[in-house]
Each structure stands twice: as C-alpha cells, then as structure tokens.
Amino acid sequence: LTSRIAGEGTAAWDIHIQALQRRAQGEEVTILSVGDPDFDTPTEIVGAAVNSLRNGHTHYPDMRGSLALREVIAEYHRNQGVKDIDPQNVIILHGAQNGLYAVAQCLFNPGDEVIIPEPTYVTYEPAVRSTDAKIVRVPMNPDSDFRLDPKLIEAAITPRTRALMLNSPHNPTGQLIGPETWKKIAALCKKHDIWLVSDEVYAELIFEGEHLCPARFEEIADRTVVISSLSKSHAMTGWRLGWVMGPRALIDHIFNLSLCMLYGCPSFLQDAAVEALSKAHPELDVMKETYRNRRDTVCDTLSESRWLRAVRPPSGMFLMIDVRKTGLSSKAFSQALLDNYDVSVLPAEAFGPSGAGFVRLSLTVDTEQLREACRRMDACAREHSITPVSA
Ligand code: PMP
Numbered sequence: 001l002t003s004r005i006a007g008e009g010t011a012a013w014d015i016h017i018q019a020l021q022r023r024a025q026g027e028e029v030t031i032l033s034v035g036d037p038d039f040d041t042p043t044e045i046v047g048a049a050v051n052s053l054r055n056g057h058t059h060y061p062d063m064r065g066s067l068a069l070r071e072v073i074a075e076y077h078r079n080q081g082v083k084d085i086d087p088q089n090v091i092i093l094h095g096a097q098n099g100l101y102a103v104a105q106c107l108f109n110p111g112d113e114v115i116i117p118e119p120t121y122v123t124y125e126p127a128v129r130s131t132d133a134k135i136v137r138v139p140m141n142p143d144s145d146f147r148l149d150p151k152l153i154e155a156a157i158t159p160r161t162r163a164l165m166l167n168s169p170h171n172p173t174g175q176l177i178g179p180e181t182w183k184k185i186a187a188l189c190k191k192h193d194i195w196l197v198s199d200e201v202y203a204e205l206i207f208e209g210e211h212l213c214p215a216r217f218e219e220i221a222d223r224t225v226v227i228s229s230l231s232k233s234h235a236m237t238g239w240r241l242g243w244v245m246g247p248r249a250l251i252d253h254i255f256n257l258s259l260c261m262l263y264g265c266p267s268f269l270q271d272a273a274v275e276a277l278s279k280a281h282p283e284l285d286v287m288k289e290t291y292r293n294r295r296d297t298v299c300d301t302l303s304e305s306r307w308l309r310a311v312r313p314p315s316g317m318f319l320m321i322d323v324r325k326t327g328l329s330s331k332a333f334s335q336a337l338l339d340n341y342d343v344s345v346l347p348a349e350a351f352g353p354s355g356a357g358f359v360r361l362s363l364t365v366d367t368e369q370l371r372e373a374c375r376r377m378d379a380c381a382r383e384h385s386i387t388p389v390s391a
C-alpha cells in the first residue's frame with residue numbers, strides 16, 4: 001500500500017460511529033455528530049432526476065459536466081459578483097470532497113507548503129498530504145470565537161508557500177470571513193504569489209452577514225479556485241454533486257485527472273442539479289430558517305449553563321461548545337456524554353489542536369431534541385465539573 005494515502009481523517013468519526021452502532025442495537029441516541037441535513041431534497045429536484053432517467057439520459061455524460069449545468073453554475077458565481085467566467089471555468093465532480101482532492105492533485109507539488117487554518121475539516125490534511133506537499137497549520141484563537149487572523153497567515157508564508165486553503169462559512173466553527181478580512185487575504189495572495197483555494201459548501205447557510213466569494217476580487221481571480229456542492233445548500237449530501245470553478249488552465253488540468261478517475265458525473269444528477277440551481281425552492285428557505293431557530297435554541301439554552309459556553313455561529317450548520325470548565329478533554333467529555341447521556345457530539349480536537357476543550361454540535365435535529373440535548377450536556381458537565389462554582 002502506498003504511504004501517500006493515509007487515514008488521518010477517520011479517527012474524528014470515532015464517537016459518531018459508536019453512536020450509529022448503539023442506535024443500530026436499538027438504543028435511543030441523539031446524534032449531533034455529523035453534518036448531514038435532516039431535510040429531504042426538494043421534490044422538484046428529485047422529479048428532475050427521475051425524468052432524466054425516464055428520458056433515457058443513461059449514457060456516458062459530458063465528461064466536464066453538461067453545458068447547461070456549467071452555465072447555471074457560472075451564472076450562480078456571476079451573481080456573487082465574479083466577473084468574466086463562463087462554462088469553461090467550471091468542472092462538475094462528485095461532491096466538494098472530490099473537488100478538494102482533485103484541486104490538491106492538480107495544484108500542489110511535493111515540497112510545496114499549503115497554509116490551512118485550524119481547526120479544519122478533517123479531510124483537508126490527508127488530501128494535501130497525498131500530494132507530498134507540506135501542511136502549515138495556522139491556529140484560530142478559541143478565545144476570539146475562532147476568527148481568522150490574517151496576520152498569523154502572513155507570518156506563516158514562506159517562499160515555498162503554494163496556497164492558502166480557506167473554508168467560509170467554516171466547518172467546524174460556523175465562522176464567516178468578513179469583507180475586510182477577505183480584502184487582506186486577497187492582498188496577501190497577490191503580494192506573495194500564492195493560490196487561494198476557497199471551499200464554499202456552506203455558502204447558502206448564512207444567519208448574519210454575507211457570504212463573499214473571493215473570486216470576485218479581480219486582482220486574484222487568476223489564482224483563486226472555488227469548490228462547492230449541492231450537499232448542504234440543497235439537502236443533497238447523498239447525491240454527491242459538486243464542482244470546481246477557477247482559471248481555465250487549472251480546470252483543464254482537473255479535467256485530465258477527472259478523465260482517468262471519474263469519467264464524468266451521472267447525467268441524471270446533473271439534470272437534477274440544473275433544476276436545483278436554476279430556480280428557487282421554498283423548502284430550502286424553510287430549511288435555512290429552521291437552522292437559524294435551532295442555533296438560537298442551543299445558544300439560549302446553554303446561556304444558562306455555568307459550565308458550558310456556546311460560540312454563537314453566524315453561519316453554517318455547526319456550533320462549537322466550550323467544555324473547558326469541566327476539566328475534561330473534549331474527547332473525554334464526548335465519550336461521557338455518549339455513554340451516560342445518549343447524546344453524540346464530536347470532540348473538536350479532532351479538527352486540530354485549537355479545538356481542544358471544545359465539542360462540535362450539528363444542528364440536525366428539531367429544537368425540542370436540541371433543548372433536551374443541551375440539558376443533558378449541562379448535566380454531564382455538572383457531573384464532571386472540577387471548577388468551584390460561586391453562588
Ligand atoms: N468541505 C467541508 C468543509 C465539509 O464540511 C464537507 C462535508 N460536507 C465537504 C467539503 C464535502 O462536501 P461534499 O458532501 O459536497 O463532498
């Protein structure tokens with residue numbers, strides 16, 4: 001077996017896998033350890049996939065993605081303010097995950113340095129490592145709600161830096177990069193001649209503020225690559241439909257990789273994706289509003305806790321909860337919560353050292369269950385707390 005492919009990301013799911021096993025054995029477990037929407041894909045999108053199959057779209061697809069879909073995606077990014085893009089700047093792949101891997105393979109050479117703020121989504125590191133590039137982690141400060149600090153990014157840049165990989169809205173923290181920070185980042189990428197890889201899978205899940213696609217900054221459009229998908233925006237995680245948008249030469253290069261790896265995404269998925277992106281689906285407005293209410297429920301409920309603190313996220317579908325006052329590591333807290341209170345959350349240290357002392361909770365059950373889960377988390381924290389509590 002090659003050493004380039006390693007399983008660093010898999011350990012993060014340990015608690016989640018335990019929770020799934022318990023549920024399979026008939027135990028009642030509230031699973032808040034995975035970011036899979038508890039909403040169905042809108043019916044019209046499902047209908048488009050069914051019609052596509054019925055209409056005989058069962059042959060090899062256009063291997064870059066259908067022109068209709070790439071046009072709709074180019075239009076989506078033009079509406080975000082990105083200029084001068086057309087279908088040639090887009091390739092359709094199997095989910096954002098496939099996009100991340102393809103971009104890493106097509107952009108990074110052995111010895112390159114890739115700056116990644118941490119905590120970070122767990123598959124970034126193995127995807128980058130598989131290219132023999134070196135990962136340079138930049139911490140996000142838990143005591144500033146995990147906001148990205150461009151000064152720390154600049155300090156990490158060396159002559160070998162090839163790229164900066166960012167994710168906004170962010171998994172696991174739910175943080176959103178604001179316009180001023182984006183401007184500073186754009187200036188850094190231009191000044192130091194580095195690529196910006198922007199993972200935007202949560203772009204449509206905004207509670208406060210605005211998502212900004214950095215490809216709209218014209219001075220870095222030639223070095224910005226955007227990865228996105230329908231997984232979270234349209235409750236389509238199981239469909240595996242994503243894309244990469246970027247400079248033509250890079251997209252052509254990814255096409256070469258895709259040809260020998262994928263041979264195109266199934267046509268019925270692409271036809272459904274055109275339906276998804278070319279009109280509004282009211283179910284999705286309900287979904288977004290529901291996430292917001294759930295976020296508020298968790299923050300309100302935990303605001304009464306003496307031991308736990310929720311970091312209020314402006315976006316995404318996750319929440320970080322500070323468990324440091326319990327004196328337990330986030331791993332020990334998550335295990336105790338699952339073992340004794342039947343709730344699963346992920347220890348955020350699995351996402352990087354700055355996540356130590358925090359757990360990640362997904363907003364994927366209804367408000368009543370979330371309220372109950374918060375009560376149990378508080379009870380678990382109280383049981384283990386080593387901090388003397390003043391009256
Ligand atoms: N990036 C981030 C930050 C994620 O959280 C995920 C998981 N949803 C992905 C990429 C992969 O997304 P997809 O389901 O489209 O492959």
Ligand code: GLN
Pocket residue numbers: 033034035036171
């Ligand atoms: N991205 C989602 C999460 O962070 C789902 C990942 C997965 O199912 N492996 O939970």
